[in-house]
Amino acid sequence: SSSPVSRTAQASQLFENFVQASTCKGTLQAFSILCRQLELDPLDHSNFYNSLKAAVSTWKVKALWTKLDKRAQQKVYSQNKACQGTRCLIIGGGPCGLRTAIELTLLGCKVVVIEKRDTFSRNNVLHLWPYTIHDLRGLGAKKFYGKFCAGSIDHISIRQLQLMLVKVSLILGVEIHVNVEFIKLLEPPEEQTDVGHGWRAEIRPSGHPVSDFEFDVVIGADGRRSTLDGFRRKEFRGKLAIAITANFVNRNTTAEAKVEEISGVAFIFNQKFFLELKEDTGIDLENIVYYKDNTHYFVMTAKKQSLLDKGVIINDYMETERLLSPDNVNQEALLSYAREAADFGTNYQLPSLDYAINHYGQPDVAMFDFTCMYASENAALIREKHGHQLLVALVGDSLLEPFWPMGTGCARGFLAAFDTAWMVKGWAKGKSPLEILAERESIYRLLPQTTPENISKNFEQYSIDPATRYPNLNASCVRPHQVSPVLFLSVES
Ligand code: FAD
Numbered sequence: 001s002s003s004p005v006s007r008t009a010q011a012s013q014l015f016e017n018f019v020q021a022s023t024c025k026g027t028l029q030a031f032s033i034l035c036r037q038l039e040l041d042p043l044d045h046s047n048f049y050n051s052l053k054a055a056v057s058t059w060k061v062k063a064l065w066t067k068l069d070k071r072a073q074q075k076v077y078s079q080n081k082a083c084q085g086t087r088c089l090i091i092g093g094g095p096c097g098l099r100t101a102i103e104l105t106l107l108g109c110k111v112v113v114i115e116k117r118d119t120f121s122r123n124n125v126l127h128l129w130p131y132t133i134h135d136l137r138g139l140g141a142k143k144f145y146g147k148f149c150a151g152s153i154d155h156i157s158i159r160q161l162q163l164m165l166v167k168v169s170l171i172l173g174v175e176i177h178v179n180v181e182f183i184k185l186l187e188p189p190e191e192q193t194d195v196g197h198g199w200r201a202e203i204r205p206s207g208h209p210v211s212d213f214e215f216d217v218v219i220g221a222d223g224r225r226s227t228l229d230g231f232r233r234k235e236f237r238g239k240l241a242i243a244i245t246a247n248f249v250n251r252n253t254t255a256e257a258k259v260e261e262i263s264g265v266a267f268i269f270n271q272k273f274f275l276e277l278k279e280d281t282g283i284d285l286e287n288i289v290y291y292k293d294n295t296h297y298f299v300m301t302a303k304k305q306s307l308l309d310k311g312v313i314i315n316d317y318m319e320t321e322r323l324l325s326p327d328n329v330n331q332e333a334l335l336s337y338a339r340e341a342a343d344f345g346t347n348y349q350l351p352s353l354d355y356a357i358n359h360y361g362q363p364d365v366a367m368f369d370f371t372c373m374y375a376s377e378n379a380a381l382i383r384e385k386h387g388h389q390l391l392v393a394l395v396g397d398s399l400l401e402p403f404w405p406m407g408t409g410c411a412r413g414f415l416a417a418f419d420t421a422w423m424v425k426g427w428a429k430g431k432s433p434l435e436i437l438a439e440r441e442s443i444y445r446l447l448p449q450t451t452p453e454n455i456s457k458n459f460e461q462y463s464i465d466p467a468t469r470y471p472n473l474n475a476s477c478v479r480p481h482q483v484s485p486v487l488f489l490s491v492e493s
Helices: 004-020 024-037 045-055 059-072 095-106 130-138 158-171 254-258 264-268 271-281 304-309 331-345 408-428 433-444
Strands: 087-091 110-115 125-127 155-157 175-178 181-186 200-204 217-220 233-237 242-249 285-292 295-302 365-369 372-376 380-385 388-394 488-490
Touching: 004 024, 004 059, 024 158, 024 175, 045 059, 059 130, 087 095, 095 110, 095 158, 095 217, 095 408, 125 158, 125 285, 125 408, 130 408, 155 158, 158 175, 217 408, 242 331, 271 285, 271 331, 285 331, 295 304, 295 331, 331 365, 380 433, 388 408, 388 433, 408 433, 433 488
Parallel strands: 087 110, 087 217, 110 175, 217 388, 380 488
Antiparallel strands: 125 155, 181 200, 233 372, 242 295, 242 365, 285 295, 380 388
């Protein structure tokens, strides 16, 4: 039995360990120690945040509680009761799955996130729109990552973003399971059984407790190759576009600090730069972006002929898949190509361009085909079986694939996360399935056209209510009777 003073200090230290944890596993471990030592029940989602706040009340965390309270008190959440009793499964712990989880838990849903991996290892850097920076600040981003968007920085590495969103999610009562892979939906059984009577998921490993979780809403946030079926995909075929990403070690020296970043928008139109690059090096690019983050991160779109000329691509094939298949790519030549482009792009000012090491222990360079971009035709659908309705939705890359050099993934991804939470709120309020789907489709039509310029500038007013974000919203441009019948699937047998 320790004194109240040392208990307070201990609580504060445990919480600080959690806040400072720098890996996915480390975060989950620090969280479980925190809960055990402070006797908090993380499964008690409606009371968890308040209990944690009461247990960790030192001045050091006050600023964080103030921020999160401000968010949680937005009217749309009805004091954490807007969706009381609604149970949600989110597939994928990427930035968009986690951002959706945070909104749903604030609405009062029971939220379970399953993530098939247990590491956050993506060095690649996401461009943030002004509203996303404002949004993340409001969730205490600076507390979790001190360097968050300092000065004029408007980007963050994917892994740092995931890390901070996991922490906010846990604090707000989201249940997160790593090393758990979604396989498919399981329909409710005809007869009520011991295991239950609602919608469940088949997962790997099969004996995991999440396989007993019954839910009313399932969100596909598992990236570009979504596993949820029932959604048709639209393909946008552009002209051949081959993108290369490269990450170099950042030693944070003064010399490195001085080198200027290259923002995408500025350089896409800079003809002279690309001509000189081609003349001097034989490298022919359509665009290049450079962000200084945990790594020196470059993403560029390269022309096929220059990749052939420089021996990066060995043989020329018509089909892009064959063209970029590993056995047709000279990895050494690719490393040199990206390094040379990075060196020229930064005017040879980066002292040493040593590749950072990726998840597989290899130099962090990758080449991707962006010729075809996918978008889901619809954002949501409803299934019904033996009287149990299930709302199924997609967010993030699963919904709309981004073009990396433009960095639309996170910005449009978060907008869709908010729109989805708004739909879940309507669903919990008892709106009819066709009304729900019609409104969601109407809002989804705006998403591919959004830019930092045409969304509302009043970030302070942003909430999950689409009217606060889209100035030209017509939430009923799709009428309930126009909703495709395939989206309301009554799977009665
Ligand atoms: P993701 O970030 O892809 O997250 C999906 C998550 O779901 C992953 O953690 C995955 O492990 C998990 N998952 C997948 N299947 C299952 C399953 N069956 N069960 C459970 N979990 C599952 N954008 C840029 O702007 N610039 C870049 O340089 C860039 N590089 C990228 C590199 C890679 C390798 C990838 C995959 C994406 C990259 N992106 C980049 C895109 C960017 O990461 C996304 O737009 C952004 O992270 C938002 O995506 P998301 O949350 O929808 O999906």
